[in-house]
Every structure is written in structure tokens, then in C-alpha cells.
Amino acid sequence: MDNSINDMKSIKDKFIFLFHPHPDTEGLRMAPLALLSIASLIEKEYDIRIFHSYDQADYLEALEQIDKAVCVGITALTGYQITDGLKLAKLVKEKNNKIPVVWGGIHATIEPRQTAENPYVDIVVKGQGEETFAELVRALDQKKPLNGILGIVYKQDGKIIENSNRPYKSINSFPPYPYHLLGETIQKYIKKNAYAERNLTYISSAGCPFRCRFCYLGNPAFSLAYDPYPAERVVAELKNLADRYGVTGVEIRDSNFFVNEARCREIFIGLIEKGVKLTLSVLSARASQFSKFSDDFLKLMKQAGAVHIEIGAESGDQEMLDFINKKLQTKDIIESERRAKQFGIKITNLFITGFPIKEENKSDPEKQLKKELYATVDLIAKIFKVNPIAEVLLFFYMPYPGAYFYEESLKAGFKSPQSLEGWGSFDLAALKTPWVSQAHKNKVIFLRKLFLLKKLLSDEYFSKKAESNRKIYWLEKLRAHRALSSIIDFRLRAKFFNFPFEKLLFNIVKILK
Ligand code: B12
Numbered sequence: 001m002d003n004s005i006n007d008m009k010s011i012k013d014k015f016i017f018l019f020h021p022h023p024d025t026e027g028l029r030m031a032p033l034a035l036l037s038i039a040s041l042i043e044k045e046y047d048i049r050i051f052h053s054y055d056q057a058d059y060l061e062a063l064e065q066i067d068k069a070v071c072v073g074i075t076a077l078t079g080y081q082i083t084d085g086l087k088l089a090k091l092v093k094e095k096n097n098k099i100p101v102v103w104g105g106i107h108a109t110i111e112p113r114q115t116a117e118n119p120y121v122d123i124v125v126k127g128q129g130e131e132t133f134a135e136l137v138r139a140l141d142q143k144k145p146l147n148g149i150l151g152i153v154y155k156q157d158g159k160i161i162e163n164s165n166r167p168y169k170s171i172n173s174f175p176p177y178p179y180h181l182l183g184e185t186i187q188k189y190i191k192k193n194a195y196a197e198r199n200l201t202y203i204s205s206a207g208c209p210f211r212c213r214f215c216y217l218g219n220p221a222f223s224l225a226y227d228p229y230p231a232e233r234v235v236a237e238l239k240n241l242a243d244r245y246g247v248t249g250v251e252i253r254d255s256n257f258f259v260n261e262a263r264c265r266e267i268f269i270g271l272i273e274k275g276v277k278l279t280l281s282v283l284s285a286r287a288s289q290f291s292k293f294s295d296d297f298l299k300l301m302k303q304a305g306a307v308h309i310e311i312g313a314e315s316g317d318q319e320m321l322d323f324i325n326k327k328l329q330t331k332d333i334i335e336s337e338r339r340a341k342q343f344g345i346k347i348t349n350l351f352i353t354g355f356p357i358k359e360e361n362k363s364d365p366e367k368q369l370k371k372e373l374y375a376t377v378d379l380i381a382k383i384f385k386v387n388p389i390a391e392v393l394l395f396f397y398m399p400y401p402g403a404y405f406y407e408e409s410l411k412a413g414f415k416s417p418q419s420l421e422g423w424g425s426f427d428l429a430a431l432k433t434p435w436v437s438q439a440h441k442n443k444v445i446f447l448r449k450l451f452l453l454k455k456l457l458s459d460e461y462f463s464k465k466a467e468s469n470r471k472i473y474w475l476e477k478l479r480a481h482r483a484l485s486s487i488i489d490f491r492l493r494a495k496f497f498n499f500p501f502e503k504l505l506f507n508i509v510k511i512l513k
């Protein structure tokens, strides 16, 4: 069924209303892969309508016909998406209290009962949604009982009933993401990024074989065995995106793209042989693996269109990397930067500070925080030596439910929300871990600015800007950027974070932006 969602008049007698809440700002609109996946097994049986929260006029119009809906399905990650999803659920219930609201996604999988307790949610889908949702929709449509459907939690006569989990089924047994269900709105999901004009999101695998303690995929209770699409399937699906939608880039958002090097090699060769011209970005890599890729492999990767990878570097402190079970050596992070630069591939290095305090440091948390942060600062300084325009991002650790460290964080005094609504209004970016001091937080906020400045003041970046900006032209002639850059080097070396020069430095950032 090739639906145009603007064509509401033609809504069938029965339809499925799927809703993708705001993850954040308009800039982060991404193809609603979870909703496309759960629609993939029933798209021939039902009229599927997928709405993004940004397209308010469209979903409000469909709400006028909500009486015809078999059910409403909502997806959400932990955080603001929940609040936005609940707003829609409330609107549905106000229009017609009998339309079942089905809630799924990672948060619902980790906290199924708490999610089902919400008054606007009728049924929660735990884990994979394809088969569960298909069975559920048919049962709701035919008014059949829900007790035999694996993988759901639902309300019945005021009680919450939890059915057994559905065993995992390989993603290879499901059809490709049915992007065509987005109709003309697919154009809104095709976005410009730094590498290509027309990018779409794609995922080529599920799960991750690693066991990092801060990631829910690292928890054996939730993690999946690594389950990739074979290379031929990936090549064929990417070719289809290029041919059918004129896409010129894909952001491949696998949890861990490079796990199987042979598969990646086949994907790259396949794209080259089939003449598929796409930039490949956001490829998630582990530095321990990336740093060891051969010249031949990196050349092939580049030739196939790979321009950008993301590395969870996490920390410059080897002890901390071991504590979080990252299975990574700090030297691999530097080596990855060097190799990527050599082959013209950009890396986004993601660091985290403020992990839970180790047992032996509990009496002096500041000691651990300082040690890990300063080691990270030293490592980042080395990354800048290798590549003056390197991209480094430093985040605070936030305990997400499902991860091993989440339980540790609760024991250490982290107060988690106790309801679905609470998780929605919980500010994930605000620092809520009680072991991180305000002084540490201030240092990190200042450091983020310094890292940005360091990149902007590099010869590479500054000279380019000077060509088109007269103010910068003169600063460049005076070599002012180098002087300022040395001040930052000094700060990073000496860990001197009292900042008399702060104002001047930040004003320069403004000029450069
Ligand atoms: C794309 C993505 C994003 C996108 C937005 C995604 C979105 N839904 O809007 C952006 C970049 C905005 C994003 C942001 C963040 N993300 Co993110 N993201 C992903 C990513 C890479 C892919 C998600 C995806 O589409 N998967 C593919 C689909 C098919 O799988 P799925 O979502 O699991 O869906 C299946 C089931 O869950 C179920 N299902 C899902 N929804 C529904 C709905 C219904 C009705 C039903 C029946 C079933 C169902 O069926 C689906 C098919 O089996 C994952 C990692 C990954 N590769 O999975 C991380 C991931 C989901 N993100 C994560 C995190 C931590 C974040 C951030 C908090 C990061 C940060 N510090 O800012 C923010 C949070 C933003 C927010 N809460 O609003 C974590 C988990 C978070 C959590 N507990 O929810 C993940 C798992 C990464 C990781 N390993 O840590 N993310």
C-alpha cells in the first residue's frame, strides 16, 4: 500500500495510527525505523499511517478519524520522547477512550510494567515488535483475547497482566524497512548533513557482542546476539534508497557497524561494483578494531563512500576503560585518529566523564573524578596533536535504565523517576548523579568550550575562514590564533581551569561561527 499521508480522505475503514514523538529539536528528525519495522509484516493487510510529531497538521487531521483506528502505536526512547508520546496518547483518549494505545521501544522494553501503569497506555510491547505487533493488531481487529500473545503487558479489568517474552527472531526473517509507507513525507526525512545533500537513516544490524557496563546492550538480560544483515542485503537495500529516493548519503546507525570485518568488506566491494554512489556516515566503530584495519581495508572503505565514523572513546584513563569493561586501550584511540586522518575519514570521538565511583574510591570520589577527567584531557590533547581539527565531544555519564551501572547508580544515591511520565520529564542532560561535584561539572563545561576553540583556532580551520572574513584575515596575519591556541595548550597541560582569558576566547568563537 503506497500511502500518501496527506491523503486523509482516503483513509480506509480500518487503519493503524503510528506515532513518532519528538526526540529533540527539528534537526534530529530521522526515518522512523522502529515504526517502519513493526508495520512491515502487516502493511498489505492494513492501511498504515505513520506520523511524526513535527507534522502536527497531518496527525491532527487523522485524529479526526480516530474512530476508524484499530489501535494507535507509539515508540519512545527514555527521555523527552515519552512526554511527547503521552501528549498524543491523551489526545487519542479524549477523542475515543476505546481506541487501544500500544506503547513500544527500548524504554518500554526495559520498564514494561511501569509503562503499562500509565493511564493513557493500554498495551506495552516488550522487545522486538514485528511479530508481536502483527499478532496484536489482528487480535484487536478481530476482538480476540490477548492472553496468547507473547511479548506484551496489558491491562485487563484494572489489573496488569504480563505475558511471557517472545523469543528473539533474527532480523533477517523480516522484510526490508518499508520506507514507501512514508509516502511523500519521506522527503522530510531526507536531510542534508556535512557530507551529502540528501541523507536517510538506515540500520544494517541488531545487537552488539560487547558488554560495556554503562550501555543497556551490555546487559545480558536485554542484549541480543549480534545479528547483522548479510552484505548482499545491505548493498541491495542501499542501492534501492539511492535509485528510488535519490538519496546521496546514508547515516548508518548500527550499534556497532564493524563487528564483522568480512561483512563490511563485502558491503564496500558490493557498493563499488554496483556503482552505488552514497556517502556513508555515522558508522559506529570500536577504536580497538579500527586502529588495526589494514591500509587496503581503509582504502576500500573510503572508495565505497565512507566519510565519517563515530568512536565511543569514553575515557583517557585506562583504569576507567577497564572498569567500564570497554575492552579498549587508550593508544588505540590515538591510532584510530591517525589512521582515519591518513585516509581522509572523519572521526567523532565521544567521551564520558562522571562514571560511578569504584568501591576503593568511595571515601574520596573527587580523586577518581579528577584522575579520569585529567587523563581524558591528556588523551584529547594528544588527539589534537595528531589531528588539529579533530572532533571530540565530552558528555556526563547518565544512568539509563537497563545498564549494569544503572543498578550501581541507584545504590550510590541516584534518584530515578518512578513513573513513565517521570521518565519523560527527566532532563537527561542535567547532571543528576550525586557523586559528581559542582566543581567537576564546571570544569567539564569549560573544557567543552576549550576543545571547540582548540579546533577552531587550528591553522587548518583558521586559514580557511580567513579567506572569506576580513576580521579573521587580520587575526591570521598577526598569528593571533596560534597565540590563543598556545594558551589552551597550556591550560590543558597544566590543568589550569581558572579562566581570566575566558571572555576573549569565547568572543572569538562567536566571530568564527
Ligand atoms: C536513531 C537513534 C537515536 C535518534 C532518535 C531515535 C528515535 N526513536 O527517535 C536520536 C539521534 C535522536 C537518538 C537520541 C538519543 N539516543 Co539513541 N539511538 C538511536 C539508535 C542508533 C537506533 C534506534 C533505532 O531506530 N533502532 C532500530 C529499530 C528497528 O529498533 P528499535 O528501536 O529497538 O525498535 C524495535 C523494538 O524496540 C520495538 N518497538 C520500537 N518502538 C515500538 C513501538 C511500538 C508501537 C511497538 C509495538 C514496538 C516498538 O519494535 C522494533 C522492531 O523490532 C539506537 C541504537 C540502535 N542501533 O538501536 C540508539 C539508542 C536507542 N539511543 C540511546 C540513547 C542513550 C540516546 C540518547 C539518550 C543519547 C543522548 N545522550 O542524547 C538520546 C535520547 C533522545 C531522547 N530520549 O529523546 C540508547 C538507548 C536509550 C534508551 N534507554 O532509550 C541506544 C540503544 C544506544 C545505546 N546503545 O546506548 N537516538
Ligand code: SF4
Pocket (backbone or CB within 6 Å): 208, 209, 210, 211, 212, 215, 216, 217, 218, 255, 256, 286, 312
Ligand atoms: S557501548 Fe557500544 S560497544 Fe559497548 S555494548 Fe553498547 S553498543 Fe556495544
